[in-house]
Amino acid sequence: xxxxxxxxxxxxxxxxxxxxxxxxxxxxxxxAFVTGGGSGIGQxxxxxxxxxxxxxxxxxxxxxxxxxxxxxxxxxxxxAAMHATDVRDYAGVETALKFTRDQFGEIDIVxxxxxxxxxxxxxxxxxxxxxxxxxxxxIGTFNTCRAAYSHLRRPGASVLAISASHAFQPIAHQAHVCxxxxxxxxxxxxxxxxxxxxGVRCNCITPGPTDDTEGMRRLAPTEEIRARYRSxxxxxxxxxxxxxxxxxxxxxxxxxxYMTGGIYLCDGGSSLVRSGNMTGAE
Ligand code: COA
Numbered sequence: 001x002x003x004x005x006x007x008x009x010x011x012x013x014x015x016x017x018x019x020x021x022x023x024x025x026x027x028x029x030x031x032a033f034v035t036g037g038g039s040g041i042g043q044x045x046x047x048x049x050x051x052x053x054x055x056x057x058x059x060x061x062x063x064x065x066x067x068x069x070x071x072x073x074x075x076x077x078x079x080a081a082m083h084a085t086d087v088r089d090y091a092g093v094e095t096a097l098k099f100t101r102d103q104f105g106e107i108d109i110v111x112x113x114x115x116x117x118x119x120x121x122x123x124x125x126x127x128x129x130x131x132x133x134x135x136x137x138x139i140g141t142f143n144t145c146r147a148a149y150s151h152l153r154r155p156g157a158s159v160l161a162i163s164a165s166h167a168f169q170p171i172a173h174q175a176h177v178c179x180x181x182x183x184x185x186x187x188x189x190x191x192x193x194x195x196x197x198x199g200v201r202c203n204c205i206t207p208g209p210t211d212d213t214e215g216m217r218r219l220a221p222t223e224e225i226r227a228r229y230r231s232x233x234x235x236x237x238x239x240x241x242x243x244x245x246x247x248x249x250x251x252x253x254x255x256x257x258y259m260t261g262g263i264y265l266c267d268g269g270s271s272l273v274r275s276g277n278m279t280g281a282e
Contacts, residue, residue: 050078155199208267
């Protein structure tokens with residue numbers, strides 16, 4: 001049985017939130033390091049891991065958001081700590097990882113969830129704007145994985161990156177994310193080869209339009225644009241953060257022990273049909 005949690009008003013209606021198909025305490029005693037853990041999909045993944053008995057380190061740029069996320073987990077009986085840093089700062093990520101190791105021990109699960117996005121055509125973004133997203137999405141994922149390796153339980157650790165269908169399909173006004181996420185997918189696949197012999201699995205989760213996230217608020221700021229997004233999804237609804245959290249839980253569990261180097265879509269089929277210019281901007 002899953003504990004009730006808050007803030008699901010906007011979530012997809014046809015997903016059975018209160019029941020879990022997973023057995024309780026699937027991650028009991030495991031240690032999870034989650035970047036982007038203070039909000040959105042990363043936060044919901046961190047919550048799910050804590051519900052299942054993991055000790056969770058929340059990492060992000062915004063101290064206040066992290067604190068709120070931390071408090072929510074603790075109020076529901078979970079074990080969590082937080083460390084504010086920017087994934088673009090390698091030394092900061094190293095410090096966060098060392099703090100995690102000191103607090104909880106060897107790290108079983110790493111989630112690279114920190115991401116940046118804003119809709120703009122290439123001619124509407126500066127070189128620094130493009131670089132900001134590449135730095136967060138791609139370099140941030142590299143920094144996290146590279147710095148985490150010496151702290152990972154080997155064999156046994158699982159590394160997950162939150163990618164996007166931008167990695168394999170062009171989307172107007174999203175050149176920075178397309179370039180960054182394409183890099184993330186290939187980085188993770190390469191790590192799966194390099195780290196497989198040490199027993200470290202590396203996979204990507206690819207969300208589609210997911211409700212109640214900063215990304216959707218930025219990309220679909222009006223009801224009209226939301227409706228356009230929704231009608232383009234084969235399953236005709238937005239995804240829920242819970243659905244991605246359950247995928248992360250499965251991939252981080254022993255049930256996925258032979259799964260590495262995979263790109264796992266949880267997008268309602270949207271990447272089969274979606275491309276072009278979803279923002280509707282000129
Ligand atoms: N259109 C065009 N350019 C934009 C922009 C927009 N909507 N928003 C930001 N930029 C540009 C800035 O102008 C700046 O370029 P400049 O120095 O040449 O002017 C550059 O991007 C960096 O912006 P800044 O705000 O200084 O960077 P930041 O590091 O504080 O923020 C972003 C990074 C831009 C990715 C910001 O959107 C962010 O913090 N996002 C995190 C949250 C998020 O995006 N969540 C959704 C994840 S899917």
